[in-house]
Amino acid sequence: MTTPARTPGAVPRQDTGTDPARSAAPVVSLRGASVRIGGRTLWSDVGLDVGAGQFVAILGPNGVGKSTLLKVLLGVLPPASGEVRVLGTAPGRAGQRVGYLPQRRSFDPSLRMRGLDIVRLGWDGDRWGLPLPWSAGRRDAGRRIAEVVELVGASGYAHRPIGRLSGGEQQRLLIAQALVRRPELLLLDEPLDSLDLPNQAAVAALVGRICREEGVTVMMVAHDVNPILSRLDRVVYLAEGGAVTGPPERVITAETLSRLYGTPIEVLRTSDGRLVVVGQPEAPARHTDRHTAGGRP
Amino acid sequence: MTGALAAVTAAAPPWAAWGGAFGHPFFQHALLAGTAIAAAAGLTGYFLVLRAQVFVGDALSHVAFTGALAALAFGADLRIGLYAAAVAVALLLGGMGTRGRADDVAIGSVFSWILGLGVFFLTLYTTSRSAGNGSAGVSVLFGSIFGLSSAQALTAALVGLGICATLAAVARPLLFASLDEAVAAARGVPVRLLGFGFLALAGVCAAEATQAVGSLLILGLLAAPAGAAHRLTGRPLPALALSGALAVAEMWTGLAVSYAVPRMPPSFSILAAATAVYAATYLPTLRRRPAV
Ligand SMILES: Nc1ncnc2c1ncn2[C@@H]1O[C@H](COP(=O)(O)OP(=O)(O)O)[C@@H](O)[C@H]1O
Ligand SMILES: [Mg+2]
Numbered sequence: 001m002t003t004p005a006r007t008p009g010a011v012p013r014q015d016t017g018t019d020p021a022r023s024a025a026p027v028v029s030l031r032g033a034s035v036r037i038g039g040r041t042l043w044s045d046v047g048l049d050v051g052a053g054q055f056v057a058i059l060g061p062n063g064v065g066k067s068t069l070l071k072v073l074l075g076v077l078p079p080a081s082g083e084v085r086v087l088g089t090a091p092g093r094a095g096q097r098v099g100y101l102p103q104r105r106s107f108d109p110s111l112r113m114r115g116l117d118i119v120r121l122g123w124d125g126d127r128w129g130l131p132l133p134w135s136a137g138r139r140d141a142g143r144r145i146a147e148v149v150e151l152v153g154a155s156g157y158a159h160r161p162i163g164r165l166s167g168g169e170q171q172r173l174l175i176a177q178a179l180v181r182r183p184e185l186l187l188l189d190e191p192l193d194s195l196d197l198p199n200q201a202a203v204a205a206l207v208g209r210i211c212r213e214e215g216v217t218v219m220m221v222a223h224d225v226n227p228i229l230s231r232l233d234r235v236v237y238l239a240e241g242g243a244v245t246g247p248p249e250r251v252i253t254a255e256t257l258s259r260l261y262g263t264p265i266e267v268l269r270t271s272d273g274r275l276v277v278v279g280q281p282e283a284p285a286r287h288t289d290r291h292t293a294g295g296r297p
Numbered sequence: 298m299t300g301a302l303a304a305v306t307a308a309a310p311p312w313a314a315w316g317g318a319f320g321h322p323f324f325q326h327a328l329l330a331g332t333a334i335a336a337a338a339g340l341t342g343y344f345l346v347l348r349a350q351v352f353v354g355d356a357l358s359h360v361a362f363t364g365a366l367a368a369l370a371f372g373a374d375l376r377i378g379l380y381a382a383a384v385a386v387a388l389l390l391g392g393m394g395t396r397g398r399a400d401d402v403a404i405g406s407v408f409s410w411i412l413g414l415g416v417f418f419l420t421l422y423t424t425s426r427s428a429g430n431g432s433a434g435v436s437v438l439f440g441s442i443f444g445l446s447s448a449q450a451l452t453a454a455l456v457g458l459g460i461c462a463t464l465a466a467v468a469r470p471l472l473f474a475s476l477d478e479a480v481a482a483a484r485g486v487p488v489r490l491l492g493f494g495f496l497a498l499a500g501v502c503a504a505e506a507t508q509a510v511g512s513l514l515i516l517g518l519l520a521a522p523a524g525a526a527h528r529l530t531g532r533p534l535p536a537l538a539l540s541g542a543l544a545v546a547e548m549w550t551g552l553a554v555s556y557a558v559p560r561m562p563p564s565f566s567i568l569a570a571a572t573a574v575y576a577a578t579y580l581p582t583l584r585r586r587p588a589v
Contacts, residue, residue, distance in 0.1 A: 117533055
């Protein structure tokens with residue numbers, strides 16, 4: 001990746017003084033929202049406003065319902081109570097204006113489909129009927145796909161079979177797939193998961209650049225906040241009883257997190273500006289989180 | 298691949314004999330029904346392979362056998378049994394697997410039981426209707442494409458055409474749902490409905506194909522052309538079209554060979570052609586291997 005990583009600890013670009021989410025109409029807003037899965041309430045009384053162009057991280061222990069929050073925003077799962085609005089309409093109604101990258105997808109190594117074909121699914125995969133081979137739409141599709149592949153820096157390998165690409169290369173193509181219809185809101189579920197450190201930094205820089213330069217609002221679920229810390233406008237820390245929202249330096253503190261989880265939690269800052277959260281509770285007795293993976297089983 | 302096709306067609310007699318073939322109604326019917334069934338099986342098979350549901354085709358072939366014999370045992374039209382059983386079981390498999398994707402264990406446990414049931418109906422049929430058609434079991438198992446009436450051929454053609462048209466209409470959303478279920482669902486693609494609908498369509502296709510190649514050989518017509526197409530190109534829509542085209546070409550080759558060599562049953566010739574093409578897609582790999 002060519003984009004230089006910003007120095008950790010840099011001042012977030014918005015969120016100084018007045019909260020922009022209050023001035024303009026929010027891209028995402030939740031009021032007293034709660035969600036139930038299989039008769040169990042995952043989280044409740046969550047309120048949140050995300051303004052246009054913000055980069056927001058969704059944090060919290062495993063199994064707390066971070067992925068589920070994205071599913072609620074996508075309209076795949078209805079909230080049990082409360083009000084949820086996305087881009088000024090009900091969840092699931094904004095269609096292509098929302099781009100989505102689900103958690104931990106990888107493709108079967110034997111899959112011969114090219115990266116370009118996977119990106120193309122994001123362009124017209126939801127259309128019925130067959131495309132006419134000579135239509136103007138086909139040229140537009142080719143141009144836009146090439147453009148977005150270039151944007152994520154995948155031009156060098158987008159024509160290769162997706163199953164043979166590395167995790168970082170697949171992740172960039174999947175981000176391209178999510179971006180190809182020019183969404184206003186990008187929902188990313190642990191895109192840095194299972195990438196090595198250089199790739200984590202590169203993909204984080206890419207997402208930061210998309211947010212800044214393309215003006216796309218980004219909500220990213222993250223297991224580790226550090227790779228994106230310097231780029232964040234705000235974080236949402238999710239817990240069973242609710243959520244706290246705000247700029248990272250105000251939310252990721254010992255007092256806030258201890259209050260949120262009702263148990264003593266320490267936040268350490270290393271000399272290079274990284275935050276380490278100690279004593280964060282894992283969600284009640286469950287094995288690893290079960291996700292229905294997209295792609296092929 | 299073209300080499301293999303040429304090799305198979307080379308076994309056919311000189312072109313002089315061909316005018317005769319098209320003059321026979323049985324051959325016209327076989328060609329009409331065979332083309333439509335092959336195209337439908339080729340397109341359906343592409344998605345079965347993509348969705349790792351080839352075993353659904355296998356299960357459906359057993360079910361088709363049982364359904365047909367159950368219909369015969371109860372004195373009904375064989376085709377009612379074929380369709381009802383294949384579609385019902387396809388939907389059942391969809392319901393058992395999570396989110397409209399049938400899984401291997403579900404399929405494995407259902408289809409061995411159903412094959413046993415088919416044998417039971419066969420016994421019932423042959424013992425209770427001693428005057429009836431004793432070869433019904435064989436015909437259902439191995440097909441009777443040279444024995445189709447014009448009405449049967451027309452029905453097969455229409456059903457095959459319907460399957461092809463439906464698959465073309467849902468091709469892109471079904472592709473999206475097969476490769477990327479979560480994103481497709483988020484973009485408003487009715488993933489579950491498509492999963493069930495596709496399996497129902499595979500049931501119809503298996504029931505129809507049973508009449509051409511027989512229930513035991515359906516799997517070959519569903520899997521071989523699709524497997525070859527998947528190996529030959531990675532681009533989804535061209536691969537889908539190629540799968541249909543290969544199936545039709547293999548059907549024509551099989552029919553031609555069996556017409557020319559009457560001792561070769563058409564089911565055998567058709568699947569020999571299909572298998573030859575599939576095997577031929579491995580040739581480039583074999584040639585490359587010593588260099589590696
Ligand atoms: N489809 C589902 N059926 C049953 N339980 C589910 C389903 N999806 C998620 N869960 C459960 O909901 C909880 C929260 O899941 P998730 O949102 O994936 O957590 P996170 O992303 O924060 O790790 C987990 O305990 C998980 O097991
Ligand atoms: Mg998750």
